[in-house]
Amino acid sequence: MTVLGRGSENDFNREDKLGDLFFLFFIYQVINKSLKESKKMIIITNNPKVKEEVQDREVLFKDTTYIGILEASRDLIHEGYELLSHPLYGSVKPNETPYRTVILKKGNRLDINSLTLIEEAIITASKFQNNKKTPKWTESVQDDFRVIDYDIFYNTIQRMQYE
Incomplete structure (x- = not known):
């Protein structure tokens, strides 16, 4: 038929x-x-050590301040990215260290939790800066802060299952 x-x-x-x-x-x-896209990670940092050491992931290096990194992270969150690391992780106060590394992943919509967290982090970091500015540290001290930021970042990323 x-x-x-x-x-x-x-x-x-x-x-x-x-x-x-x-x-x-x-x-x-x-x-x-x-x-794959939902597991795609982006690292945003002003830490040269992170930029130098991380070769197998997408690193967005910005020559900016601690708060500048938080603001750039907020901009990415508005584009649909989600926080994978807390923007104020570590025990170093925002007005003590000049370096910050934030880990995000590509999402498909605005994540309100990430946006709230980053906005609160910007407010907190600004309060610290208004109370006492980050000192002009010697190169040796700056290197210590680079290592601290990198170490916290590295240990955080080792626990994640993202590309």
Whole structure:
């Protein structure tokens, strides 16, 4: 029996199955791409040591202040990124260290929790800066702060399962 000029029923079933396979493959590709994108990490930092040491991940280096990194992170959050690290992690106060590294992942919508957290971090860091500015540290002390920021970042990223 010929169906719509397609030939036999076996041909029709074969074409349907082939179409189904192409459709399933397409859906698989879309889901796989979405999962990879949801695991895509971006590191934003003003720490030269992070920029130098991290070669296998996307690093966005900014020549800016501690608060500048928080603000740049906020801008990315408005573009749909989500925080993976707390913006005020560590025991060093925001007005003591000039360096900050923030880890985010690509999302698909504005994450209100990340936005709230980054806004509160900017307010907190600004309060610290208003009370006492970050000193002009010697190169040796700045290097210590670079190592501290990198070490906290490195230990944090080792626990994550993101690309």
